[in-house]
Structure formats: C-alpha cells, structure tokens
Amino acid sequence: MSQFEHTVAAEQAGLRIDKLLSDIQEDVSRSQAQSWIKEDLVTVNGTTVKNKYTVQEGDEIAWSIPEPEEMEIKAENIPLEIVYEDADIAVVNKPRGMVVHPSNGHQSGTMVHALLYHLKDLSGINGTFRPGIVHRIDKDTSGLLVVAKHDKAHQKLTDMLKDHDIERKYRAIVHGVIDHEYGTIEAPIGRDPNDRQKMAVVENGKPAVTHFEVLERFEGFTYIECKLETGRTHQIRVHMQYISYPLAGDPKYGPRRTLDIGGQALHAAVLGLHHPITGEWMRFEAPVPEVFQAELDKLKFNA
Numbered sequence: 001m002s003q004f005e006h007t008v009a010a011e012q013a014g015l016r017i018d019k020l021l022s023d024i025q026e027d028v029s030r031s032q033a034q035s036w037i038k039e040d041l042v043t044v045n046g047t048t049v050k051n052k053y054t055v056q057e058g059d060e061i062a063w064s065i066p067e068p069e070e071m072e073i074k075a076e077n078i079p080l081e082i083v084y085e086d087a088d089i090a091v092v093n094k095p096r097g098m099v100v101h102p103s104n105g106h107q108s109g110t111m112v113h114a115l116l117y118h119l120k121d122l123s124g125i126n127g128t129f130r131p132g133i134v135h136r137i138d139k140d141t142s143g144l145l146v147v148a149k150h151d152k153a154h155q156k157l158t159d160m161l162k163d164h165d166i167e168r169k170y171r172a173i174v175h176g177v178i179d180h181e182y183g184t185i186e187a188p189i190g191r192d193p194n195d196r197q198k199m200a201v202v203e204n205g206k207p208a209v210t211h212f213e214v215l216e217r218f219e220g221f222t223y224i225e226c227k228l229e230t231g232r233t234h235q236i237r238v239h240m241q242y243i244s245y246p247l248a249g250d251p252k253y254g255p256r257r258t259l260d261i262g263g264q265a266l267h268a269a270v271l272g273l274h275h276p277i278t279g280e281w282m283r284f285e286a287p288v289p290e291v292f293q294a295e296l297d298k299l300k301f302n303a
Helices: 017-024 030-038 111-118 151-162 235-242 290-302
Strands: 002-007 042-044 060-065 081-085 089-094 142-148 167-175 182-186 189-191 199-201 209-217 221-228 266-274 281-285
Touching: 017 030, 017 042, 017 060, 030 042, 030 060, 081 281, 089 111, 142 151, 151 266, 167 235, 167 290, 182 235, 189 235, 199 235, 209 235, 221 235, 221 290
Parallel strands: 142 266
Antiparallel strands: 002 060, 042 060, 081 089, 089 142, 167 221, 167 266, 182 209, 189 199, 209 221, 266 281
C-alpha cells in the first residue's frame, strides 16, 4: 500500500470526498476514488466516510492505494524504427497507433515491448512498466522520442526536459484558417472538471506554453509547426482547441466532421538535445507519416 495525506484548504471546502481525491491526483478517476472509499481505504480525521461526505476546511484526509497487480513485461519482436543508438541513448520514431508503455488495457504491443526486444539495455528509474521511457507522446501521435539506456542518462535527460533544454517541434493540421503567422499560447492545463478522461485549460492547472508557426493555409484548414516549452498531457491538442483551431482527426478534442486519418493529425517531427553524457548537440528530424502526407496532398490539390 502507498500512503497519502492531505489537509483540506479553504478553497476545497464543500467538495465531495471522491471529487477531492480525483482532483488531488490527476491520474485517478472519480470512480476509482469511490472504490477506495467503499473499501475503507480513505479516512477523514481518522474515521472512514461515505462517498457523499462533504469535506471541510482543515479536515485531515488519509488514504491508501493498493499496489498494482504485477504484469510480466516480455520482449516482443515488433518492428520499430530506431533512428539513432549509442551506449547511452536511443532515438525512436514511434508509429501512429502504438502505445508507449504498458498499462491496464495495453499489456502487449507497446513501444516498451518492442524496445526490450531491440535494445540490450534500458534505464530502470521508471520501473518495470516504463524502462527507458523519459517522455511520452499519445497513442495516435507519431514521431520522435529519446530513450535512456541507463539511469545516469535518464536522470540527465529528465533534468533537461524540466529545464526546457530539449527542442521539440510538432507538425499538425488544424481546423480553421489562422490569419497570423506566429502565435504563443500560455494557458494552464489540468484535468477537465466536467470529463475526467480529458484535459482542459483550467485556472488551477499546471503552467503550459506552446508556440506555433503557420506553414501553409488551405480551404478550412491550416498546417502548422508547434514548439513546446512545457510537456503537459495533450498540451498541443488542448491549447489549439482552446484558441478555436482544434486538431484535425482528433477524436477527443476536435469536431466530429474532420479528416479521416485514424486519429489526430499530430507528428513529433523534430527532436534536438545535448547528448546527456558527451554534451554534443544532436538534432533529429522525421517526416510525417504517409497517411498524414496524403491528407496534406489532398488539401493542397483542393486549395
């Protein structure tokens, strides 16, 4: 069991206990919090409560999270494009449709399963479920990721990400015609209070900054390049929806009538970094996938 404690602040008073727990831990759904409460894993001031309990300022909340069931992660011979590899790191061009690491519902076929087959060593900082994984991109987002082959490289890369010292640029097709050449979106991102499966721009969210540049305009769409300063969950997808230019093909944040490319039109095209061990500057580029390029070609033809 993992143990947690929290003292209810004035602005949190009046929330239901299950809502409070899901707000405190971004990766916890309200239904999951309810199950902990029913199992008497949550106490308020030392006493178990019901899901409908309304917290008060100063309440001392304590809860325990059961350890996840162990999954055996086995190497799988899955094709994987490794664009660079040395003794310390590897750079992978993840295909659209591949989940980065195992989780409930994705216990095989992930990039981690493929990495275990193709690479001899991977860092262990993130445990058995995420060996070597320093940062992630969504299942239906394609493109470049750096992987750590040992813990020293992993820690250095993590620090570089935290300090915004890694260049990350994405290509995207968005709905609407953006009439200016450049833009910066600075808006905090957190869990959507109305839908726990989504992120949103919220007042108490984590700082998030996205820069974008228009590459080409079409009838009803714009092709852009986005540069990340921060790396929040679904950041580009949420930010572009926030300014009313949602990503084409995005089933979660976009409109229903859109380009049919099997997911959001988003590709991690550029990855630049100083090597975590040697300090050498390295920059990698990956072209957009064929299905992405095919839609671009159609838009150009119809422009």
